[in-house]
Structures are given as structure tokens and as C-alpha cells.
Amino acid sequence: MDNDKKTTVLTLTDEEIVNPGNRACSGCGLGIVYRTALKALGKDTVLAVPPSCLTVLQGLYPVASTKLPCVNVTFASTAAAATGVRAALRATGRDHLNVVAFAGDGGTGDIGIQALSGACERGEDIIYICYDNEAYMNTGVQRSGTTPKGVMTTTTPIKGKLQHKKDVPSIIAAHGIDYVATASAAYPLDLYDKVKKAASMKGGTRYIHVHTPCPSGWGFAPQYTVHIGKLGVTTGLFDLYEIVKGEFSLTGESAKRVGKERTPVEEYFKTQRRFRSLSQELTDEMQGMIDAKWANYTA
Amino acid sequence: MHVIESGNVAAATGVKLARVQVIAAYPITPQTPLTEKLSEFVESDELSAEYIPVESEHSAMAVCIASSTTGARSFTATSANGLLYMNEQLHWAAGARLPIVMCVANRGVGAPWTVWNDHQDTVSQRDLGWIQLYCSDHQQIHDTVLKAFKLAETVSIPVMVCYDGYLLSHTYMPFDVPEQAQVDAFLPPFKPTHFLNPEEPRNFNTVTLPDVRPDLHGNTAPGYMEIRKTLHSDLRAALTEIEKIDGEFGEAFGRGGDPFVEPYRCEDADYVAFCMGSLSYQLRDVVDAMREEGTKIGVIGLKVYRPFPDAAVRDALTAHKGVIVFEKALSYGNQGALYADVKSALYSAETRPFVHNYIVGLGGREIKTHHLYDALTESIKNEAAIGDEPQWVGLKL
């Protein structure tokens, strides 16, 4: 992405496609992600959305907060629904529109992974954006496949989650699709450029996985959404990268960290109540995993 | 044009003539040859449509839901467990009022695994808000597919075209295929009122509250219950449309009549056998034999199961002494679902025939003509002794 012209806060469009007064919680990371991604997609876009916090953000009948056509679909079917939208747009001569699936981590990596894998294997002409808030937030913070190890959720209430986070973007990348990227709610400009790039690569499947802090689910005061999202990246826990036709590269803040010191991951854990029961042993284990991962990154 | 082909090909030919725009399907026995034929039509450019080889039936219906919402005529087909895997999607398609047409080659459901015919798959899905039409031969399959698209798009309700797996799906029979121009005149292109369109952005199937609520223009928008009530009342109103479309089809193609029930030798009949699907044609042989012996008996095949045409059923049955309902499905722990529906329709009649319930052919158990003969004879003879409990035909243990 370094060869492309990067968007700055001054060049970022001030057109808003999401209306204020929506039902998202105060300080919602998804609010930043959704608002920014839709700026990049523009109005020639059709959305497919499964049940998730986004359903709530979008509003209840008969008023919608989003100025885009959107089909709400069943939990497991988002990528297949996006496939259907694309097929119908081709059949009705409107193939120029973006077709975008927008789902949470459960709707993507757990219940929705079969339809998503099918769509990726077929190379469907869709953009799939997963906002990963690392648990089932809309139903009240139950563990998901992408909940990190040790995290307290309402279904891991005493011992914390016993398994590590599922690496969904790597699973998707293994399908060999044209574009896979990660992004963070704390770096909206990086996210914006990735969504723009995805939109420009029409023809194949494009996937963007966005780390999305959640004040109520993670246990922090709402003003820290961006601060904590940044810590997720500067500690090296969640990396910003893209895989363009198989070529991996770190981007933005993660690219800047290669060969430099990273914030200890403990600093990140300390900011959130969901990590309150994390043992020193597990903290060390996680730090070790991050260090091992970063040992493989070269400038 | 007259052809001799399988029931699945009769369905595929109808789908092609309907100029369907999006097809998504996942293979399952005995529906498979239908999807194979459709992919062949699309790959050979005989049919200009998008064919999506999805990874599951759940996704097949997801594609159809989305493509129909986007404004394209959409089709899928399945059987048995495939239909059941779609279950939440089927409710969704009806609630979203999408005119999707789906063929179901009827098959028993597991466990234990069976690939053979009965009606448990579609009968168990009778409360979805879909229209369910049943066919008795290949011509009916072909014609019903064409009528189904017109019906679905008139009433904005999805339609299932059901036909017996193997017995119809895989057997070969002659049927007439109309010219494309004739079909085009009968079935205009799909033009939905609302569809996914950035120029008029709308959010479909939004969370809807228990109560009514003002919209942006100060009008009262319905709550969930009003929307669902409308689905029901539109299904009831669809009965009139079914009759109308059957009439239009008859004028255009010279076939049809009897939109709801298909009677055979019933005029003076004391007793009537009642069932759905190809079984009604098999029962005609039994009726002929029993008539020769002096029993005044006829048979009625039900063509529309949902919405249930209770007035037509009542009219067709009240004049007789007895009605013997044969079913390839069961509402387990109660009775045959069709049997219950027939009895319910007759409740308000001034004179009511006795009604018996015979369960036949589950999981493809062969239905011998002499079994049907025995069942009818027993039913007539032991009228008073047989109660509501379903009688099982053809059990060997």
C-alpha cells in the first residue's frame, strides 16, 4: 500500500452515509468502523447484514440509520446473501455496484464461516468486512471463536476462555482470494484506504478483518475505544496487514514497528476488565507468542 | 412440442421457459438431475441466467432470498434433509414476501437415512407461509412451475412445487412443452415494487417491534404482528389468484381446470379416497377395479396444500358417505396432517362423511395396488370401528 497515495484526515470525505442518533452504545468501535468503511464505499453500494450489533446500529423498522440499500439476512448466510445480490445485479444489468457483506466475528468466523468459505472458494465478486469485537456482544458478551485466551465472558465466567483466538483472516487467506486485509477501529484512515483498495479490485472476493474495541463488552470507559485499539496494534497483538494476490505486507502503524520496540502486551491487558483474571503465566505466554510472530516480520 | 423425459427434466424445462434469472442449488437425491439439467442449460447458453453452485441448501435459499430482494426471478430445488436444512431461510423468504419458486422432489427424512419417496419433508414445512402445490404427473410438474412463477409474483409469496421423488422425478413420461413466445405472453418479466436500489435506499427485514410505530412521514407503520397477519390474509386471498391463474393458463395452453382438487369418478361416489401427489393416479386403478365390483368409489388428488383450500375440499367431500385419506406423512404423536386438515374443513359442513386415515409408503415402502384395495375395503366395511388413529398400510412386522 506504500505505493498508493494515502488518505489523510484532510482529504477524507466529509460525506456521512450513517446518520447520527443511531442505537449503538456510547463509544462503540463499530460506529467508527462502519462510518469510515461506508465513506470509502460510497453510495453505489448494496449491503448484506446478519444479526449483530450492526443490526441494532442500523435501527428498528420503519427507520434506518444508513443511507444505503441493505438486506438483513439470517445469521449463517451473509456471504451467500451477498453472492445472491451480486448474481441478481449481473442479471439485471447493475453490476457496477459494490456488494458488501458486513458482519461481526460470530457471523463471520463461527456460524457464518461455511457460507463465507463457499463464497471465497467460488471467488464471488463481493467485499466482506468483519468487525471483530472478540465476543458475541449483541447477545450480551458470550465467548466466540475470536475471543482471546483468558478473557472473561458470560459463558466463560469463572475460568476465562481456555482456547486461543481463531485466526480468521488466515483461514480466509488460505482460500487464495485476491485481497485479504486487517485493520483497526483505532486507525480509520488505514481502514479507509483498505476498503477503497478492496472496492477497486472488482471481480474477486475481498476480505477485511477489523479489530473493533467494545467498551461494554471489554470493560473499559467509552472514551478509551481508540486508545485501546491503538494499544492492540502497538503491542503487536493485532497486526495491520494486507495480502494482495498472495503478497503479504504489514501496513501503517504495524509496518512502522518492525525492528523497533513494541509496547509490552501487559499494558493492553491492564486497560480492560475482561482480562482481569489473566495469570502472569498466561500473560507471559501471550507475550512469547507475539515475540515469536514478530521475529518473522522483516522490514 | 411433445417430449418424453423425466419429471426432473419436466421441471427444468419449465424453469428455463420461465426465463429465470438466478438459480442457486445444492445437489441432493432425488432432486439432483434437475440441478444438473439447469447447469447444462446455463453453460450451453440455452438459458441466460446466473447459476450459483452453492456449498449448502441454507446458502441456496440465502442466494435466492438476496437475489429476489435485488429484483431477479430466482429459483432453487431440493429434497428432504436439504429442505429441512433451509428451514429458517424458508420462514425468512415468506416473511420477506419474496416470490421465489422452489421445486421439491419429495423424499423421506432421516434418521434413519432414506433416499426414497414420501411427503414428510414438505408436509412438515406446511406452516412456513409458503404456497405448496403438489403434482401428479410430468405435465403437471412442467405446467405448475410456470404457474408458480406467475402466482408467486402476483401475491409476493414463495411457492413450492412438490412432486414425488423417483416415482415422478426419475420416471419418463410424455409431456407437452410450449413455445417460448406462448410462455412469455403468459408470464411477464419480474417487476418488484421494492428492491435493493441505491437510488432509493431501503433497509429490508429490519428488526420490527411488537407494537406499531410512526414512520418518517407521520403515518403509523405496522408492528410484527400486523405484518404477519398480512402474510396470512394474503395467503388466503391467494386461493382466488390460484384459480384465476389456472384459468389463464388453461386459455393460453389448453390444459388445466380443477385448480384445487382433481376428482376421478366422484360424481355418484359413496366413498372417496383422498391424497396428494402421484398416489392419486395409482388409486384410479383401484377405483376402477372396485367400481367393477359394484362399489361406488372415486378418488381426489389435492393439488394445493397451503393455503389449504378448505371450501373446495368441503364442496368436494360433503356429498359422500366416507372419505379415506391416504398420506405419505404423519404429524408424529397425533395423526396425518392432511387428515386433520380434511376433518377440520368438514367440521362446518351440514352433513359430514366419516373420515379415515391411512399412512402409506413411508421411506419408499412399495405401495402395492392390492394394499390400497384392502385398505379401502376395510375402511368401508368397518366404518364405525376405525377411529382417529392412523391405520398403517403395507407394514410387514
Added chain:
Amino acid sequence: MSKEEFCSMISVSEPGPGDGGNTGSWRVVRPVIDLEKCIPAKTGKPSCFNCWLYCPDAVVTKTLPPTIDYTYCKGCGICAEECPAGAITMVDEASFTKEEK
């Protein structure tokens, strides 16, 4: 019945603001911008706009000076937290009179 008479009720929503109502009423603390400190306000040049960039609810304007729509601002405080000049203070809603609200 005509085609239009069928399907008279479906859940199809129109875009509009404030489906959640005036979400400003959720607020317990209010972001107040000190224009003496705010970089674009102070310099009179378009710059910074972190408050606009990070706002989850699109209630801050990218203008000189930036403004906040208190009808919908939920008071999360991200703008105050991310302001590099410390120009935004979160003030207790109770300290405002009814008119100011």
C-alpha cells in the same frame, strides 16, 4: 386483489436520523471545545480534526471551528481523549441549565 394490494405490509425501512431518539439524552458528560486551544480553530487552518475522524456517531463537524451536535452526541468522550491539544473537556451535564441543554 391487485398485485399492489398484496404485500402491503413488509419491514422495509427508510433512512432517517435519530432512530434511537435524541441520543444526546444518554449523555452524562458533555464535550466542550476550548477554541483557544483547538488547533484548527486557533490557527484558522483546516488541520487535526481528530475529533471528527474518531467520532463513532458523526456528530462533530470538520469545520472551522469544529462543532458538536448535542442533539445526538452520546458523550462517549473519545474526542476529548484523542484531542492532541487537550482542547476538549468533558463537563458534567448537571452543571448546564435547562436552556443550555
